[in-house]
Amino acid sequence: MGFGLQFVIDVLSLGGAYALMALGLVIVYGILKLVNFAYGELIMVAGYTMFLLGGSALPWLVMAAVAVAMSMLAGVLTDYVAFRPVRAKSVTAVLITSFAFSTLLQNLALLFISPRPRPVALPEIFSETVTIAGVVTPVRNLITLAASVLLLGLFALLMRKTVLGIAMRAAATHFIMARMLGVPANLIITSAFAISGFLAGVVGLLWIGRIGTVTPGIGLEPLLIAFIATVIGGMRSMSGAVLGGFLFALIDTTLNYTLSQDLLKFRDAFTFTLVILILLWRPEGLIKGPATGQRT
Amino acid sequence: MAEPMLAVEDLEVRHGAIRAVRGVSLHAAPGELVVILGANGAGKSSTLMAIAGALRPASGRIRLNGRDIAGARPERIVRIGLATVPETRDVFPDLTVRENLTLGSFIRRSDRAGVAEDEARMFALFPRLSERAHQPAGTLSGGEQQMLVIARALMSRPRVLLLDEPSLGLAPVIVDQIFAMVAELKQSGLTILLVEQNAAKALAVADRAYVMRLGQIATEGDAAEIRSATDLGALYLGG
Ligand SMILES: Nc1ncnc2c1ncn2[C@@H]1O[C@H](COP(=O)(O)OP(=O)(O)O)[C@@H](O)[C@H]1O
Ligand SMILES: [Mg+2]
Helix, strand or coil: CHHHHHHHHHHHHHHHHHHHHHHHHHHHHHHHCCCCCCHHHHHHHHHHHHHHHCCCCCCHHHHHHHHHHHHHHHHHHHHHHHHCCCCCCCHHHHHHHHHHHHHHHHHHHHHHCCCCCEECCCCHHHHCEEEECCEEEEHHHHHHHHHHHHHHHHHHHHHHHCHHHHHHHHHHHCHHHHHHCCCCHHHHHHHHHHHHHHHHHHHHHHHHHHHCEECCCCCHHHHHHHHHHHHHHCCCCHHHHHHHHHHHHHHHHHHHHHCCHHHHCCHHHHHHHHHHHHHHHCCCCCCCCCCCCCCC | CCCCCEEEEEEEEEECCEEEEEEEEEEECCCCEEEEEECCCCCHHHHHHHHHCCCCCCEEEEEECCEECCCCCHHHHHHHCEEEECCCCCCCCCCEHHHHHHHHCHHHCCCHHHHHHHHHHHHHHCHHHHHCCCCEHHHCCHHHHHHHHHHHHHCCCCCEEEEECCCCCCCHHHHHHHHHHHHHHHHCCCEEEEECCCHHHHHHHCCEEEEEECCEEEEEEEHHHHHHHCCHHHHHHCC
């Protein structure tokens, strides 16, 4: 019983984080049909903002808000630097510029901060534990779970109930038709990058909260997780991204619980095998989403 | 003659190396219903898409209500008063009928009362849409989707409406409904540029007509003239 509860909490809190990561990637993909390879660096930006603000006397929540704002800014900047100038030219060009921008941000961190891990201020509560029905659980996991539920809910509300959200969903299926109804392309794209940065910022705080330090390469794993989750769930739909995130967390956690110490170091190999099997079964991901038009 | 509501001069549109539209000039006076006829591939849709801003003209001038719109972004052209019903219809399939209409009124979204009023009017005009207001638009029949796309276009309160083959692939009863509606819209004072394969029906409601062939205007004149002077079947066989 206790074991089962712990498993469920682990899957849901990890899955929540994975789902947010995936959603941040897919919101841009849905609109532009392009993967933002500099997505992981948005998480890095949140981390280094926390590090740089670490010496200040600001309350933690204020620092966190600034960090998320910086991620959003970096997201919008990605569009202006890496996407907008070459978007109309070719997919390959954008792949290269977004890789280049990712490398540039990492190198800036290497050069001006340090290649070594830097500490990030965390509130006390992140290192506390509570006992629920006999199971000792880190409060951090519960915070992650609560934050994910809250953000997924807010996100759904934004997409369903606001005109901007409806316009973004429309633009994801027929961008040019949405524009012919007066939806400005730049508004949609900038919003997508800002939301992507927001999700990356929040998830970055939670993610970095697990280790307490930030490095220039911190964004690689979240990018990979987001990418795999969206591929499993279906690149074309936001619900697919969320489902993929939770499923990926389920696979990871199950392997963590069942593999012996010897095999655990091969966990990623097992994970990827399962991912490949899922893709062989459903090449387009679990949720297909609407057939989409071409890029714009 | 009063300044035309819509005037196209020497329009050229290319798809890569294909010159789809080669020096087309046409105009529509305020409140006029103008039809463009012509075989498949004649360049009718390319002309409409260039006017709407979805395709960038290679050259030429386009004036809408006295303003130059050639090469302008589609989102700006709607604001000047032009709404488009494309040949591909393009409902947003996973959005509900209501959400599709909401997007139609995107440019007037601050006028909540006016938008609510127009939405009620559309639902009264198209009861089928009202019944399906909360269904994804992708679940509608072809005819219902066409009604939705027309209603969605009207939600922006345009002065000029571009209609690209609205009767394409629809049952005869629905086709008649659509032509009746087009005639009604004309009565309300809307300027309409209609592309149609159904020449007889289109000429019956239109004021004037252009016939396109191989990217150019082959013939133009009063709808009645074109109807009596032209072998309508040849319009399409001629290519
Ligand atoms: N997206 C496109 N890419 C390449 N060629 C196109 C495209 N759209 C139309 N064409 C070509 O341009 C010409 C005009 O097409 P179109 O404007 O659709 O004519 P119509 O609407 O009269 O059938 C045709 O030769 C067609 O094959
Ligand atoms: Mg056509």
